[in-house]
Amino acid sequence: MFKGQPKGLYALALANTGERFGYYTMLAIFTLFLQAKFGFSASVTSNIFAGFLALVYFLPVLGGYLADKFGYGKMVTSGIIVMFLGYVFLAVPTGNDAAGIAAMVGALVLIALGTGLFKGNLQVMVGNLYDDPKYAAKRDTAFSIFYMAINIGALFAPKAAEKITEWYMGKTGFSYNGDIPALAHQYLDGNLTGDALAKFTDLAAAQGAQWADNLGEFANRYIACLAGSYHWGFAVACVSLVISMMIYVFGRKTFKHADVNAKQVAASGSKEAAVELTPEQTKSRVTALMLVFAVVIFFWMAFHQNGLTLTFFARDYTATTATGLTRIGFDVINLVLIIIAVYGLFSFFQSEKGRTKLTSGAVTVASLALLAWKYSAMGDASIAILPQKFQQFNPFFVVALTPVSMAVFGALAKRGKEPSAPRKIGIGMFIAALGFTIMALGSFGLPIPNDLASVTTDYRVTPNLLIGTYLVLTFAELFLSPMGISFVSKVAPPKYKGLMMGGWFAATAVGNYMVAIIGMLWGGLPLWVLWSILIVLCLVSALFIFSIMKKLENATA
Structure with missing residues (x-):
């Protein structure tokens, strides 16, 4: 698995690990932050979340375009600096008025821009390491290792977010309860009556007997305290980016030779510059990539529900304690x-x-x-259990199952039966449909979200429902994401490597923005209906990619 890999892979992977730790710490609490601090509805939160993710994954197109002109390394370094500024602005406490919202949006734009300069171009350099014939056969394995390193950072992020929340709220005498923020905002808006008001009163009294008779002050203080804990969580990303920059700078000598674009290779007079594709070959490869991009849109639409509706489900429908x-x-x-x-x-x-x-x-x-x-x-x-803790299961499964998937693919390769990268993507879409089938079956009989405020009976389900779903979705991810990135790095015409890697992220961006569709439907529909929409989209996408399989495989021949 690790044997015979170039040293540059590990330097680039670890640099990405540091950046991803900060990013996923922020992402684990982002939707909770939006609703707790600003009182946004599920629909508004969904649009902000999806818009941010869309920018994060669309701006690598710009980053790739600039890198093809000016160099990958320069864009990576610039990206880390811009991201750092964005996280600093997001970590600074602000009010929950229009100025606070504007500051938050500005910070998100900087984070997205920095990610666009950093993420895709770092991965192009990983791919360039394997243009050397000595390492060419290890390309898929390398991207699996690289993807695993990303998820090592993501694995520890929810724990960091949870501990910061507990620490900050504990020092002010509060404890976390996911039901309180929405009820507090409704109380301050004068929209809380009947059973919902009684529920809020009981929750306030549980935080301190004095609050039962002073609900207005309790609501304001609790919202401010919880939002403050989230600002501290965002500050973690600043520290992680400093570490990421140090790894990148000190490890640069191991991958410096991979920091070259087609323009720089041509200027150097290297023999590699003589390798040219015909216009027909270029068109065939770009077409194949575009078809794959079209499919993965729907995977990311489904998969990134983990930061939105699956987080809502963890907060509102899942047991708040675990046993056994x-x-x-x-x-x-x-x-x-x-x-x-x-x-x-x-x-x-x-x-x-x-x-x-x-x-x-x-x-x-x-x-x-x-x-x-x-x-x-x-x-x-x-x-x-805090709802953000569920975010650690996906990266855990990625890290734990990567050697399993690589062993399986390795055994198949020895027999000459390993599926091509496009086939792996199609299989991944079928597995994703299975993951949301688990959620649909587990959601039958649960109240719709709009009725939760007045529900007093115990309707929460076992945490194992979400854990099992994340396990299946991780299998889908391992078939699709690292294989897709490897496919792009291999098939992209040399002159457009940065742009085509940006195209992969642009497809991801569209999928991430479409995440909001399910979020906007959250409220008035039975949950099993929402999950069924995702099941159908994944199945249709899988059937489509298998219908064009010959075209995709011919482009890579």
Whole structure:
């Protein structure tokens, strides 16, 4: 898996890990922040969230265009600086008035622009490492490793967000309750009556007996406290970007040779400059990429519900405590121990040296023993769950399952039966449909979101429903995302590498903006209907890509 890879891969991957840690810390709390601080409805929140994601993934088109002209490394460095400024502005506490909203929007634009300069061009440099015939056969494996590194950063992000929220609210005497912010805004707007008012009064009293008779002050203070904790969460991204920049600068000597675009290669007089595609070949490749881009739009529309409607579901419909074995997954240290055990086990079976096998076996046994000890120490007590904690399961599954997927693909490759990258994408769409089928089945009988304020019976479902969904969606992601990026880096005409990688992100941007469609429907429809819309879109996309498979595979021949 790691053997024989160029050193530049690890420097670029770790630089991306630092940046992604900050980004996903912010993303884990972003929709919660919008609703808690500004009192936005699900529809408004959905549009802001989707618009931001669309910018984040569309601006790599601009970043790729500029990189094809001026160089990838310059754009990556500029991107880190611009992102840093955006996170600084987002971390500064502001009011919840029009000026506060404007400051928030400005910060988001800077973050999106910086990401556009950084993300795609970093990945192009990874691809350039594998233009060397010595490493060409390891391209798909490399992007799986690179993608795994991204998710290592994402794995720890929700934990960081949770701890900051608990710390900041705890020092002011409050504790987190996901039901309070919406009810507090409704109370301040004068729209809270009947059972909903009684529910808010009980929740206020649970935070402190003095608040039951002073609901207005409680509402204002709680909103300000929770919003303040989120601002501190955004500051984490500033620190992570400093670390990312240090890794990039000090590791540059390992990938400097990959920081060249077609224009620079031509100017150098290198033999590589003589490699040219015919207009027909260029057209065929660009067409193939555009068809793939069209399909992945609907995957990202479905997948990035994790930051929107699946987060709403975690907050409003999922049990706020975990018991039994389920508790293991809500401690990030436990997840790390599982990852170590998985990698130790693979190393044990794949190693050729006895000493390495012995070390790998010992590491695996020690990790599992420590995990068992930590679980036994929990006793019978339940643990509280914050909704953002569910965001750690997707990156955990990516990191843990990457060696599994690579082993499976490697075994198939030895037999000459490994699916092509386009086929993997099609399979990924079918798996994504299965993931939302789990959500649809688990949502039958639940009240619609608009009725929740007056519901007093216990309707919350087991956390395992979301955990299982994230597991299946991660399988889909592993079939689609790293393989898609690898496909783009391989098929893109040399003159348009940056632009075509930007095109991949532009397709992602369209999908991310379409995330808002489900968010805007959130409220008046049964939940199983919302998930069924995504099931149908994923199935139709899968059928489409298999219908054009020959065209895609001929373009890569």
